[in-house]
Structure formats: structure tokens, C-alpha cells
Amino acid sequence: MSTPSRFTLTEHSLTLWRVTFDNAPVNLVDGTLTSELDEVFTRAENAGVAVMVFDSADPEFYLAHYDLSAKDELDHVLAHPEEVHPYTALLIRLSKLPLATIASIRGIARGAGSEFLLATDMRFASREKAVIGQFEIGMSAITGGGPATRLPGLVGRGRTFEILYGGLDMDGARAEQYGYVNRSFPDSELDGFVDELASRIASLDLQTIKDIKYFVNLATLRPDAEFKDQIDAFWAAVNRPAQQHVGKHLFEAGLQQRSEVERDLPHWVTRFQYRPGSDQE
Amino acid sequence: MSTPSRFTLTEHSLTLWRVTFDNAPVNLVDGTLTSELDEVFTRAENAGVAVMVFDSADPEFYLAHYDLSAKDELDHVLAHPEEVHPYTALLIRLSKLPLATIASIRGIARGAGSEFLLATDMRFASREKAVIGQFEIGMSAITGGGPATRLPGLVGRGRTFEILYGGLDMDGARAEQYGYVNRSFPDSELDGFVDELASRIASLDLQTIKDIKYFVNLATLRPDAEFKDQIDAFWAAVNRPAQQHVGKHLFEAGLQQRSEVERDLPHWVTRFQYRPGSDQE
Amino acid sequence: MSTPSRFTLTEHSLTLWRVTFDNAPVNLVDGTLTSELDEVFTRAENAGVAVMVFDSADPEFYLAHYDLSAKDELDHVLAHPEEVHPYTALLIRLSKLPLATIASIRGIARGAGSEFLLATDMRFASREKAVIGQFEIGMSAITGGGPATRLPGLVGRGRTFEILYGGLDMDGARAEQYGYVNRSFPDSELDGFVDELASRIASLDLQTIKDIKYFVNLATLRPDAEFKDQIDAFWAAVNRPAQQHVGKHLFEAGLQQRSEVERDLPHWVTRFQYRPGSDQE
Numbered sequence: 079m080s081t082p083s084r085f086t087l088t089e090h091s092l093t094l095w096r097v098t099f100d101n102a103p104v105n106l107v108d109g110t111l112t113s114e115l116d117e118v119f120t121r122a123e124n125a126g127v128a129v130m131v132f133d134s135a136d137p138e139f140y141l142a143h144y145d146l147s148a149k150d151e152l153d154h155v156l157a158h159p160e161e162v163h164p165y166t167a168l169l170i171r172l173s174k175l176p177l178a179t180i181a182s183i184r185g186i187a188r189g190a191g192s193e194f195l196l197a198t199d200m201r202f203a204s205r206e207k208a209v210i211g212q213f214e215i216g217m218s219a220i221t222g223g224g225p226a227t228r229l230p231g232l233v234g235r236g237r238t239f240e241i242l243y244g245g246l247d248m249d250g251a252r253a254e255q256y257g258y259v260n261r262s263f264p265d266s267e268l269d270g271f272v273d274e275l276a277s278r279i280a281s282l283d284l285q286t287i288k289d290i291k292y293f294v295n296l297a298t299l300r301p302d303a304e305f306k307d308q309i310d311a312f313w314a315a316v317n318r319p320a321q322q323h324v325g326k327h328l329f330e331a332g333l334q335q336r337s338e339v340e341r342d343l344p345h346w347v348t349r350f351q352y353r354p355g356s357d358q359e
Numbered sequence: 360m361s362t363p364s365r366f367t368l369t370e371h372s373l374t375l376w377r378v379t380f381d382n383a384p385v386n387l388v389d390g391t392l393t394s395e396l397d398e399v400f401t402r403a404e405n406a407g408v409a410v411m412v413f414d415s416a417d418p419e420f421y422l423a424h425y426d427l428s429a430k431d432e433l434d435h436v437l438a439h440p441e442e443v444h445p446y447t448a449l450l451i452r453l454s455k456l457p458l459a460t461i462a463s464i465r466g467i468a469r470g471a472g473s474e475f476l477l478a479t480d481m482r483f484a485s486r487e488k489a490v491i492g493q494f495e496i497g498m499s500a501i502t503g504g505g506p507a508t509r510l511p512g513l514v515g516r517g518r519t520f521e522i523l524y525g526g527l528d529m530d531g532a533r534a535e536q537y538g539y540v541n542r543s544f545p546d547s548e549l550d551g552f553v554d555e556l557a558s559r560i561a562s563l564d565l566q567t568i569k570d571i572k573y574f575v576n577l578a579t580l581r582p583d584a585e586f587k588d589q590i591d592a593f594w595a596a597v598n599r600p601a602q603q604h605v606g607k608h609l610f611e612a613g614l615q616q617r618s619e620v621e622r623d624l625p626h627w628v629t630r631f632q633y634r635p636g637s638d639q640e
Numbered sequence: 641m642s643t644p645s646r647f648t649l650t651e652h653s654l655t656l657w658r659v660t661f662d663n664a665p666v667n668l669v670d671g672t673l674t675s676e677l678d679e680v681f682t683r684a685e686n687a688g689v690a691v692m693v694f695d696s697a698d699p700e701f702y703l704a705h706y707d708l709s710a711k712d713e714l715d716h717v718l719a720h721p722e723e724v725h726p727y728t729a730l731l732i733r734l735s736k737l738p739l740a741t742i743a744s745i746r747g748i749a750r751g752a753g754s755e756f757l758l759a760t761d762m763r764f765a766s767r768e769k770a771v772i773g774q775f776e777i778g779m780s781a782i783t784g785g786g787p788a789t790r791l792p793g794l795v796g797r798g799r800t801f802e803i804l805y806g807g808l809d810m811d812g813a814r815a816e817q818y819g820y821v822n823r824s825f826p827d828s829e830l831d832g833f834v835d836e837l838a839s840r841i842a843s844l845d846l847q848t849i850k851d852i853k854y855f856v857n858l859a860t861l862r863p864d865a866e867f868k869d870q871i872d873a874f875w876a877a878v879n880r881p882a883q884q885h886v887g888k889h890l891f892e893a894g895l896q897q898r899s900e901v902e903r904d905l906p907h908w909v910t911r912f913q914y915r916p917g918s919d920q921e
Contacts, residue, residue, distance in 0.1 A: 293788035
């Protein structure tokens with residue numbers, strides 16, 4: 079395997095691996111991260127890994143969101159409507175990996191970043207430093223990676239609507255109350271808890287982990303086709319004037335840089351809402 | 360549209376409308392409210408409204424329950440078993456409206472009142488002044504408007520049974536803990552929170568709201584037929600001696616008046632339980 | 641009916657019955673308990689009982705887990721793969737009984753004990769003295785009685801994985817936070833709450849209880865076949881060297897006796913994990 083460029087991989091033991099996102103300036107999700115993770119998943123499956131932990135080297139950003147600068151990606155998607163977008167396919171795979179997956183969340187996880195952690199098995203968050211949300215409605219786009227499908231089984235129908243319609247951030251304590259994450263911890267206790275739980279599970283029986291994954295998935299996963307339809311709806315939104323209007327202004331203001339725009343994205347998006355027929359631009 | 364008699368309609372903006380229930384003495388649900396709401400839903404859809412808020416002009420009663428005095432309604436229902444009762448049909452429609460719906464709850468919302476708020480997208484409650492519950496078991500009747508179907512996706516199976524078997528009231532704090540409502544607030548903060556959230560959503564992209572509604576409903580709504588069967592079971596119960604016995608005594612004690620019976624209905628119902636073969640009556 | 645040997649049955653009234661587990665030394669679940677409960681269920685149904693409460697005579701053990709000493713039971717299971725194991729069949733039946741069921745939990749409820757309470761309608765726990773969990777992964781076995789299927793509808797997908805992968809204990813407060821139980825109470829208040837709720841429901845209309853059970857089950861129960869597959873996977877695990885290795889060492893250390901092993905089972909199991917190819921054994 080070539081050295082990954084978007085994260086570091088630490089093999090703590092034969093059965094416990096850690097992926098630490100490290101993709102300056104703000105840990106964007108992109109096609110390269112997608113393919114590098116896909117490769118690690120294959121290696122982990124083949125190696126009989128029991129537990130994978132996903133955390134971030136950047137205490138301020140877990141995974142900011144999807145890289146919105148990739149204009150040629152939109153062109154590809156529109157030209158190949160029959161394909162499942164690679165990131166959606168990766169998340170579908172992540173939920174079904176025959177091993178236990180844990181997201182350890184410190185910093186901002188919005189949009190595709192939140193979608194990533196929703197596709198893991200368990201989520202633990204820093205009470206003070208986790209910032210979780212689906213800001214996409216502020217970009218005039220449905221969330222593409224499936225939170226409309228995954229959130230109801232964690233937080234219920236009503237809170238799912240609040241998260242997706244509102245597009246606002248949630249801290250660790252609120253995320254725990256809603257069930258968006260399993261638990262939140264004072265920041266100084268998060269790593270210790272996750273390490274102890276991950277080590278424990280990694281010492282237990284791999285066949286049992288696989289059996290648990292199989293039966294819980296049978297009771298909880300929705301059909302793959304629902305994810306395909308959502309990512310298609312997302313790209314259709316990206317291709318509309320409203321999304322392009324907001325995006326253009328956000329990039330000018332500092333999107334995808336280590337900026338106040340990224341730090342408070344849910345409020346910045348409201349500055350640039352598109353009004354058809356007005357002469358804004 | 361004729362002026363509604365059961366509520367006031369406030370059009371805050373092109374995209375944000377408010378229905379304020381105002382039907383003295385205790386905000387009963389009845390056929391007139393049902394048809395007036397249905398008409399507003401159609402107007403809102405046609406007008407491209409993005410957000411509807413539902414609150415009450417009466418701080419003590421949100422929606423007390425269904426009007427149980429309409430004897431000719433029972434006759435109609437029994438004569439037309441193929442029809443879906445209009446209130447059930449309204450709630451099915453409410454859950455699918457292509458816009459965001461918010462219940463802002465202060466006062467008593469029992470029976471059909473609780474069913475109404477369960478059919479909205481999001482529920483926010485006054486911590487001290489919200490009183491929510493499904494008292495129908497005390498009237499010897501299954502809940503007709505679908506909480507057996509909707510509650511499990513909000514509060515889980517165990518708490519659904521507690522709510523329906525127990526028939527007791529819940530305050531805002533407990534309703535929040537259970538997920539019956541999204542959040543509860545000190546009474547003085549409820550309106551501010553709801554207004555800010557509603558205004559924000561109303562300023563965002565309507566197509567995205569429709570997409571979110573579609574995909575969340577796909578993952579959360581049960582088949583319409585389950586609601587038909589429940590309302591039929593409710594009316595079958597209304598036609599049994601047990602229900603008529605309790606109802607008769609409750610009306611004598613003050614049901615559907617601004618009375619202690621309405622204020623503490625879950626305990627009043629237990630005074631008049633039917634014992635077949637006894638000479639109560 | 642012969643006098644049950646694993647519990648006492650108290651008929652508080654015509655409509656309210658109580659089963660109090662009492663099977664020294666630690667309230668194990670076994671084939672005798674299974675058949676005795678099955679007989680009580682039949683009697684209760686025939687007698688028109690409205691509410692059954694399940695509690696324990698032993699404040700330290702609610703139901704410890706399944707009796708793992710029954711070697712001939714494994715032989716029978718392996719020889720009759722077409723049969724649904726009687727305990728699984730009992731739990732499927734318990735969830736569908738046409739009456740309200742309440743688990744009042746004080747002491748340890750692990751493994752098959754936790755599975756029992758998950759199959760009841762409602763669970764109330766002592767905040768300090770309830771100890772709930774699914775330790776089976778520590779025995780290298782998938783949980784057999786269906787928590788992978790039942791937990792998601794109570795605690796959500798993420799917390800289900802935490803409970804099953806981790807195999808750790810949960811106290812009453814955490815169980816309440818997760819929705820594993822409806823509520824927890826200071827130990828001195830548990831009995832009073834359960835008695836009052838049970839008495840109230842037992843005084844209400846039995847047909848309504850049956851209607852509620854029917855409609856909530858329609859919205860929440862998974863197909864019976866998923867339970868059969870899990871118990872089969874459990875027995876397949878029991879037949880593997882890993883499980884037999886852990887079991888042998890645990891019995892030597894005090895399993896199924898009133899011992900520290902039973903008190904802290906989730907940590908004892910980790911002492912004896914099987915390493916294929918090593919010369920432990």
C-alpha cells in the first residue's frame with residue numbers, strides 16, 4: 079500500500095488499527111481520501127482487524143466537509159448517472175465492514191464529515207470540542223451521504239428533521255442527549271475512554287464481532303438504493319443556481335481555508351441565500 | 360378562503376405561516392377544525408410556504424382532545440367503514456406536507472391533540488406548561504390517530520407502551536427526555552427559540568426542504584393502512600358499553616368544559632371504570 | 641398447575657399477577673424456568689390477566705444468565721437444527737402476550753436475563769442496584785436471545801453496538817439515559833412506582849390493552865425468523881473451542897456460584913480469552 083496522503087494509519091496491534099485524519103488546512107473529504115480509505119478497509123478486512131478507530135490530528139477540525147472546489151467531479155457525476163458516487167459507496171461499505179468501527183470526535187464534523195461518523199458503528203465525542211452538524215441546507219442542497227436515512231435510527235424522526243432543516247451545529251453534550259453520538263466526555267477523558275473500549279473489543283472474539291455486525295445491520299440498515307437516490311439529489315442540487323450562488327460567495331469569504339467561515343459555517347451560509355429574480359448574484 | 364373559526368392564521372412572510380389554535384373553551388379537535396386545517400394546508404402548498412408553526416392562543420390548552428359529543432359522527436363512521444376518518448386522513452397528510460412543520464407546545468395536548476403534534480415534523484415544548492399524553496385507555500379506547508405507530512420512532516418501543524398503557528400526563532422535561540418532543544425550554548424562552556428556528560428555515564431553500572421531507576419520510580413513515588386500522592379500532596371502542604359508560608359520567612362531571620376534569624383528565628377517568636355485570640351505570 | 645420451582649407467583653387480583661424469580665444461588669435461566677414461565681403465560685392469558693410484573697426475590701441477582709452447565713442441551717440443539725430453542729420461543733411469545741408486561745429490575749440481569757427484560761413491554765430499574773448487560777462476547781458468543789434485534793428499537797443502532805461489542809455492565813442511570821430501561825429510580829422508590837403503575841393499568845380496559853399491544857407490535861417487532869438465526873448462531877458459538885475454553889476456566893473460578901466471578905463477569909471473561917495455537921488451555 080502506498081503511504082496515505084490524507085491520514086496516518088497506526089497499527090497498534092494485529093487487531094486494532096487507527097486512522098488519524100490529517101489533511102490540511104481543514105480536513106476536507108475528497109476523492110483521494112475516499113480511495114485511500116477504501117484501500118485501508120480492504121487491507122483491514124484481509125488482515126483480520128477487529129477494531130478500527132477514526133480520529134483527527136487537528137483538534138479544531140475532524141472532517142470539515144466535502145471538497146466543493148472539484149468542478150470536474152460534478153461534470154463526471156452528471157455524465158454518469160448510473161454510478162453510485164464513490165464516497166456514498168464508501169459509506170455503505172463502512173457500515174458493513176466485518177469489524178467494529180469507532181469515531182472519536184474532537185473538532186468540527188459537518189456535512190460529509192458528519193456523514194462519515196454516522197456510518198461508523200459507534201461515536202464518542204469531546205463534550206467541549208466536538209462540533210457536529212449537517213449544514214448543507216444552507217448551501218441549498220440535500221445532504222448527499224445518507225443522514226436522512228441513518229439519523230432516524232439514532233435520534234428519531236423529529237430530531238432528524240431539526241438537524242437537517244436547521245443545518246446548525248451541535249456540541250458534544252447535545253449530540254449525546256439526542257443520540258447523535260453514543261456518549262460525550264470532558265475533552266481530557268475522551269481518548270482514555272476510547273482507547274480502553276477499543277483495546278477491550280480488539281482482545282475479544284472476531285467471529286462474534288462479525289456475528290453482531292451482521293444481526294444488528296439486519297435490524298437497522300436501510301436498502302442501499304436509498305443512499306444512491308440521495309447522493310443523486312445532492313448533485314442535482316449542486317447543479318442548480320441557488321447552490322452555485324452560495325458557493326461562489328462562500329469561497330470568496332474563505333471557504334475551505336482555516337477561516338471564520340469554516341469555524342461558523344452554519345451562520346455564514348445565511349448571508350448568501352439566493353433570491354431568484356433579484357439582482358444579487 | 361373563509362375565515363377559520365377554530366384558529367387564527369398569521370402569514371408572517373411569503374414562506375412562514377402560523378396557525379394559532381383558538382377554539383374556546385378548551386381547544387377541542389372536531390370536524391370543523393379538520394376541514395379548516397385541510398384548506399390551509401392546500402393554500403400553503405400552493406403558495407410555496409416553507410414553514411408552518413402551530414401554537415395555541417390559550418396558555419392552558421394546546422388541543423384538549425377530540426370532541427366526544429358528536430354522536431352523529433359515530434353513526435356516520437359505523438355506516439361508512441370503507442372511509443378513512445377525516446382527522447386520520449388529515450394527520451397522514453400533515454406528515455407528508457412538502458414543507459417544514461413545527462409544533463410549539465404550551466398547555467394541555469392530550470388524545471387527538473397529542474396525535475396532532477406527533478404528525479408534525481418537530482415539537483418544542485414549554486418545560487413547565489406543556490402537558491402531553493394519550494389518556495384514551497382511561498376511556499376504554501385505543502388511540503385512534505396513530506401514536507402506536509408514530510411514537511416508537513421517537514421514544515422507542517418500551518416508552519411507547521408506558522405512554523399508551525399508562526395514559527398519564529407528561530411534562531415538558533420528561534417529554535424531552537423521552538424524545539416525545541425535540542426539546543423543552545423554560546416557558547419564557549420557548550417562543551424565542553421557535554421563532555428563530557422557523558425564521559431561519561423559512562429563509563432557506565424550499566426545494567431542499569422538500570428533498571429532506573421526502574427522504575426522512577421514506578425512512579420513517581409506516582404504511583397509511585396502519586392508521587386506518589387504528590382509527591377503525593378506536594370507533595369500535597367508542598361503540599362499546601365501557602367507553603359510553605365512562606364518557607357519560609365524565610360529561611356529567613365537566614368534560615369539555617374549562618373544568619378540573621379537563622385539567623386532570625388521566626385521574627378523573629379512573630373514577631368511572633366500567634365493571635360489566637355490576638349495577639353501577 | 642404444579643408449584644413453580646424457579647419463581648413464586650402472586651395473584652394480587654384477578655387482573656394483576658407477579659412473578660418473582662427465586663432460583664438460588666444466582667437466578668440462572670434454564671429449561672425448567674422456561675417451561676414454568678410458558679405455563680404461567682398460558683394460565684394468565686386464559687384468566688384474562690391484564691398486567692404481569694416480573695421481579696426478583698434476590699436483591700443482588702435479577703436473572704444472572706443462562707445455565708451454561710447443561711452439556712446435553714447443546715447436544716440436543718445440534719441434533720435438532722430445525723427447532724426454535726425453547727427460551728427463544730418463550731421470548732417471542734412474551735413480546736406478543738395479549739397483556740401488559742413490566743420488568744422491575746434490581747440486581748444483575750446479564751445475558752439471557754437482559755434478553756428477558758428486553759422482551760417485556762416496559763422496564764423500570766433501581767438506579768443504584770440494577771446491573772444490566774450482554775456479556776456474551778466475552779464468552780466468544782453472539783447473544784442468542786435477540787438483543788441485536790430488540791435493542792435498536794430502544795437505544796438506537798450506535799448504542800446497540802456499544803452494548804454488544806463491549807459486553808460491559810450498565811447501571812440504572814446509564815440504562816435510563818440510553819433507553820435500555822424506561823426509567824430508573826432511587827432504589828427505595830422503585831417498588832412504589834411499579835406497583836402504582838401496574839395497579840392503574842390493571843384497573844383499565846383489557847381490550848384496549850390488547851389493541852395497544854397489537855398496534856405497537858405491528859410497528860416495532862421484527863420477523864420471528866431473525867431470532868431463530870441468532871440463537872442458532874449462539875449455539876454454533878458454544879460448540880467452538882473459544883467458547884469452551886473461556887467457559888472451562890470460568891467454571892473453575894466460580895461461575896454460576898454466588899461469587900466474585902458472577903458479580904463482575906464482564907471483567908473475569910477477559911482473563912481467559914482463547915488464543916488459537918498458544919499452549920494456554
